[in-house]
Amino acid sequence: MSLVLVANRAPIRPTSTGWAPALGGLASALLPVLEAQGGAWVAMQEPDERTPLFQRYPDDDPRFTVRRVPLEEPEYAAFYQGMANRVLWPLAHYLVEHVEPERTFRDAYRAVNRRFAHAALDVAREQGGAVQFWIQDYHMMLVPEMIRGALAGAQVGFFWHVPWPASEVFRIVPSATALLKGLLGSDLIGFHTEGYAENFRESARDLLGAEIDPEGVHWQGRHVRVEAHPIGIDVERFVGFGERPETQAQAEALVEELGDVQIVLGVDRLDYTKGLLLRMEAFERFLELYPEMHGRVTLLQVATPSRTGVPAYDRLRRDMDEITGRINGRFAQGAWAPVRYRYRSFTQEELAVLYRAADVAFVTPLRDGMNLVAHEFAAVSERGALVLSELTGAADYLDGAVFVNPYDAEGMARSLREALDLPEDDRRRRLASLRAAVERLDVHVWADRFLTSLDGRPAPPADGEGG
Ligand code: ADQ
Numbered sequence: 001m002s003l004v005l006v007a008n009r010a011p012i013r014p015t016s017t018g019w020a021p022a023l024g025g026l027a028s029a030l031l032p033v034l035e036a037q038g039g040a041w042v043a044m045q046e047p048d049e050r051t052p053l054f055q056r057y058p059d060d061d062p063r064f065t066v067r068r069v070p071l072e073e074p075e076y077a078a079f080y081q082g083m084a085n086r087v088l089w090p091l092a093h094y095l096v097e098h099v100e101p102e103r104t105f106r107d108a109y110r111a112v113n114r115r116f117a118h119a120a121l122d123v124a125r126e127q128g129g130a131v132q133f134w135i136q137d138y139h140m141m142l143v144p145e146m147i148r149g150a151l152a153g154a155q156v157g158f159f160w161h162v163p164w165p166a167s168e169v170f171r172i173v174p175s176a177t178a179l180l181k182g183l184l185g186s187d188l189i190g191f192h193t194e195g196y197a198e199n200f201r202e203s204a205r206d207l208l209g210a211e212i213d214p215e216g217v218h219w220q221g222r223h224v225r226v227e228a229h230p231i232g233i234d235v236e237r238f239v240g241f242g243e244r245p246e247t248q249a250q251a252e253a254l255v256e257e258l259g260d261v262q263i264v265l266g267v268d269r270l271d272y273t274k275g276l277l278l279r280m281e282a283f284e285r286f287l288e289l290y291p292e293m294h295g296r297v298t299l300l301q302v303a304t305p306s307r308t309g310v311p312a313y314d315r316l317r318r319d320m321d322e323i324t325g326r327i328n329g330r331f332a333q334g335a336w337a338p339v340r341y342r343y344r345s346f347t348q349e350e351l352a353v354l355y356r357a358a359d360v361a362f363v364t365p366l367r368d369g370m371n372l373v374a375h376e377f378a379a380v381s382e383r384g385a386l387v388l389s390e391l392t393g394a395a396d397y398l399d400g401a402v403f404v405n406p407y408d409a410e411g412m413a414r415s416l417r418e419a420l421d422l423p424e425d426d427r428r429r430r431l432a433s434l435r436a437a438v439e440r441l442d443v444h445v446w447a448d449r450f451l452t453s454l455d456g457r458p459a460p461p462a463d464g465e466g467g
Helices: 027-035 073-092 103-128 143-150 176-183 195-207 233-245 245-256 277-288 311-331 348-357 372-380 409-420 424-441 441-452
Strands: 002-006 013-014 018-021 039-045 054-059 064-070 131-136 155-159 189-193 212-213 215-218 220-228 262-269 295-305 339-343 360-362 384-389 402-403
Touching: 002 027, 002 103, 013 348, 018 027, 027 384, 027 441, 039 103, 039 212, 064 073, 064 103, 073 103, 103 143, 131 143, 131 441, 143 155, 143 176, 176 195, 176 384, 189 195, 189 441, 195 215, 195 220, 215 409, 233 245, 233 372, 245 311, 245 348, 262 277, 262 372, 262 409, 277 409, 295 348, 311 339, 311 441, 348 372, 360 372, 360 409, 372 384, 372 424, 384 409, 384 424, 402 409
Parallel strands: 002 039, 002 131, 039 064, 131 155, 155 189, 189 220, 262 295, 262 360, 295 339, 360 384, 384 402
Antiparallel strands: 013 018, 054 064, 212 215, 215 220
């Protein structure tokens, strides 16, 4: 059966010599499936992007089609920067103060979703024969219902990559019921955790009056299954980076460059959901509480530019510069800077060096659907400890972490000290448990398990442990 994927981003990117898979787990998990089954990937083409609207890939042995949906500037601003990133994104993360009125965005969101649905139906028709549709994430909530409306017997899966909030929070968005109905055009809706799946079922009950059961939602004569399908990383790839001798050598050089300090590492997109400012405050509190650690610990924070042009993101960028300056101004001595902050993108090989060099990964989002930085660190580190926000999806699975509340700067400061002081055998035991969990959640397992379940065949349990 061929597969038609619908996602905001394309799975391939231009390079100086041709095309290569995009970075990130989704492309690495789904390209092999598409190459084996055939089909298409429908993605957005941004206003200034110069890519083909139709492209067969790979060039030398075409196995599937990449179909791009071109967006003009005004609809891109209203659909992507607006409804997706200024309404649905903060809502899903319980950051209600960032949610903007949706009226001006709503029509563009529906119109763009319709274009994606049409493109998906077109490529499905070209495939002929049986097709599975798999729609990704909060940009595309109306697409399942639109596909079902045109093709009643279609097999439609949807995966939601961010948290699903409590129904009382979701109902804040005025088009909540229309969005829910859009999603319920699916046969199977996947979330990272059972908690998000439960919130979704309750939203359908509370806002639509739908009948629900522990497996899903009864809707318009169909039973829509709602399941936990936790995502992971391409484990082999990251373990491989960690084992390369040059990674080890560069990690040692980095520790030396920073003055033989213990390294506390933050790696994030620059996004207000990632808890960067409160993390910085926690580190400042740590320096106040433990003067004996001055000169011995550095927070290395790297942040990739993200969603620039959206005011809240531009503001966060300025706030990060300011707080970094304040902490360094207060505490720096001689060659030691307590905070090293780098605002740019890193390759996965470079990230592996950082993971390898770190004593502690400080992963403290205010909310996060899963958080793959925690997984990547566990796959690469050979001696580090993970401090992890209990408000991430990853917290449901990564037992070996030291858990913190990301809104509690004092608590985070104390937990950071605890993590830095963990005895060697405890650290190793925790890391082994983290590594085992990350291996069970491998992204290839995720894709296989979701598509198996979509197809109506029994899928193995979520974390491979049974139950
Ligand atoms: P994101 O919000 O992007 O994803 P995350 O899961 O942490 O969050 O993935 C981030 C990816 O970006 C990681 O692979 C990481 O290596 C990379 N990255 C982060 N900072 C970087 C930097 N400075 N330089 C280079 N790369 C960097 C959404 C949801 C998550 C969910 C994923 C997958 O918000 O909760 O885990 O989708 O479902």
